[in-house]
Amino acid sequence: xxxxxxxxxxxxxxxxxxxxxxxxxxxxxxxxxxxxxxxxxxxxxxxxxxxxxxxxxxxxxxxxxxxxxxxxxxxxxxxxxxxxxxxxxxxxxxxxxxxxxxxxxxxxxxxxxxx
Numbered sequence: 001x002x003x004x005x006x007x008x009x010x011x012x013x014x015x016x017x018x019x020x021x022x023x024x025x026x027x028x029x030x031x032x033x034x035x036x037x038x039x040x041x042x043x044x045x046x047x048x049x050x051x052x053x054x055x056x057x058x059x060x061x062x063x064x065x066x067x068x069x070x071x072x073x074x075x076x077x078x079x080x081x082x083x084x085x086x087x088x089x090x091x092x093x094x095x096x097x098x099x100x101x102x103x104x105x106x107x108x109x110x111x112x113x114x115x
Contacts, residue, residue: 005076006065010041010084012048017087020064030072041082049083062089 006022038052038061052061064085070076079085 005079008084015050017064017084020085022065028070028072032071032074032077034067035074035078035081037078038081041084052083052086058090059088061086
C-alpha cells in the first residue's frame with residue numbers, strides 16, 4: 001500500500017499551515033531530485049490557499065516538511081511544494097544557524113514524527 005507522506009493542519013483564515021506532522025524514516029528518502037514545483041494543494045479549495053511569490057521582503061518560502069525529507073518518489077517530493085506545506089521564513093540565517101537546521105539534518109530510526 002501507499003505510505004502516508006505527511007499530515008497538515010491548515011488555517012484558511014491565515015492561509016498558512018499551523019503545523020505539519022510527518023513520519024521521519026529512511027523509507028521516505030531516496031535519490032529523487034528536488035522538483036521545485038510550487039503549487040496549490042489539490043485536496044483543498046484554491047480560494048483558501050495563498051499564491052506564492054518567490055519572496056516577500058525579508059521573508060521567503062519555507063518548507064514545513066523539507067523537500068530533502070521526501071526523496072523516495074517524485075510524487076512525494078512534489079507534495080512538499082504544495083502551498084499547504086509552505087510558511088514564511090526569514091531569508092537570512094533561518095536554516096543555517098538555528099535549531100531548525102538541526103531538525104532538518106537529523107535522521108531518525110526507527111520512525112519518529114516531527115510536529
